[in-house]
Amino acid sequence: MIDNSVDDALAGKKINLRKGVNLQVCHSLGKTPAIVFLHGGTGNRFNFRCQYEFALTQGWEVLLYDLGGHGQSSAYPRYSIGRHRRDLKRLLENFGIESPILCCHSYGVPIGLEFAQHYPVSGIIAIAGGTHDLDPWWEIPLMKFMAWGGRYLFLSSEIQKLNNLFATTYRHEAMEKFFAESPVPTDFHSYKALEIFWDYNFFTRHPLPQNLHIPALVITAGKDSMFTEKMGDELASHFISGTHLHYPDAGHLVIAERALEVNEAIANWLMVDSQQSTVNS
Secondary structure, eight states: OOOOOOOOOTTOEEEETTTEEEOOOOOOOOEEEEEEEEHHHHOOOOGGHHHHHHHHEEEEEEEEOOTTTSTTSSOOOOOOHHHHHHHHHHHHHHHTOOOEEEEEEHHHHHHHHHHHSSSSOEEEESOOOBBOOOSSSSSSHHHHHHHHHHHGGGGGHHHHHHHHHHHHHHHHHHHHHHHHHHHHHHOOOHHHHHGGTOOHHHHHHHHHHHHSSSSSEEETTTSSSSOOOOHHHHHTSSSSSEEEETTTTTOHHHHHHHHHHHHHHHHHHHHHHHHHHHHHH
């Protein structure tokens, strides 16, 4: 179960962003540029618990929220990457955040990349997601099955436990908490919202992309069937200042499986980027 106690930094609060749209949001002031977390499909803000709590200990300004149609945020009547992008802009304006660093996981990466084409960002951290070929052959039929009714199987705690057993080879405290807070969703919108990413191709949308001069940290995992090391190399190569880190023994949920290593990598990358920015200025 999700911990919504007042002592939990990720409990968040409801923000009325625009008519009919309420997002569940966590925010903490601190050092800038702010780190803004974008979770992936069928996920929620708790996916980034390890990174958010680590950021708090570093004194960074941080923003984390449930995307529309996910977690405790309201559903959209119609889904599009553009709608996610525009609502992120409204959310940043609400907190007075300018030129953030976007830390994105899985399908959160396309939202981050699209945002960077329209608004200033100080950098992007792309974890297990990229510009194209993001839906493996089995995903579309499986997600359609889940949307049509297969999701109701996961109302059973035993089915959830069985799924978690095959989802990762690592059974440690962070993973147990991850699964407890992010069970396979049983609501329709979590699956309907995925369709906007199927056949997504960043370079078809942007033949002459902007903002690829920003620093980028790309993180991949060797046991991730959705986003491979080769895809990570390709993504990092598109940025003038791109760094690619690969964890061969982790999977798609590397942010929880290898939380300590990922947090350390992010901190080191931010430190190097800050030093380079100081020199260049």
